[in-house]
Amino acid sequence: MRFRKKKQQESEVFTDSLNDILFILLMFFLIVATLANPNVIKVGLPKGAKNTKAKQHIMVSIDKNQQFFIGTKAVATSAFDTTLSKEIARYRSQTDTPTVVINADTTAYYGEVYRIMLLAKKERAKVVARID
Numbered sequence: 001m002r003f004r005k006k007k008q009q010e011s012e013v014f015t016d017s018l019n020d021i022l023f024i025l026l027m028f029f030l031i032v033a034t035l036a037n038p039n040v041i042k043v044g045l046p047k048g049a050k051n052t053k054a055k056q057h058i059m060v061s062i063d064k065n066q067q068f069f070i071g072t073k074a075v076a077t078s079a080f081d082t083t084l085s086k087e088i089a090r091y092r093s094q095t096d097t098p099t100v101v102i103n104a105d106t107t108a109y110y111g112e113v114y115r116i117m118l119l120a121k122k123e124r125a126k127v128v129a130r131i132d
Helices: 016-034 077-092 110-122
Strands: 058-062 068-070 073-075 099-104 126-129
Touching: 058 077, 058 110, 068 077, 073 077, 077 110, 099 110, 110 126
Parallel strands: 058 099, 099 126
Antiparallel strands: 058 068, 068 073
């Protein structure tokens, strides 16, 4: 008995559109990665050895001119303590322990940074100093 061999067809995977989709996804994630933290005032940060991240609830910035910011909103020095306390109280309704991230320029007065740390600790908030 002689059996006939069936012709086997070779199967191909059409990948032209897959390359286009992957390229578009790559471009999308590259663009989104540059917009990761738009609430930061540009300051010169000290250098650090470790790379740890904290959840950023309240961003406090001190620039080289000793101006205070909460988020991107400038706050007068005289009203800063009460504004920060209100902001911590607002975030306390959303989370148990809000985090205050201090983003201070290298030329900012250390006493002001320490005062913000003490105020946040008094309000029972976690304090993180941001370094670069």
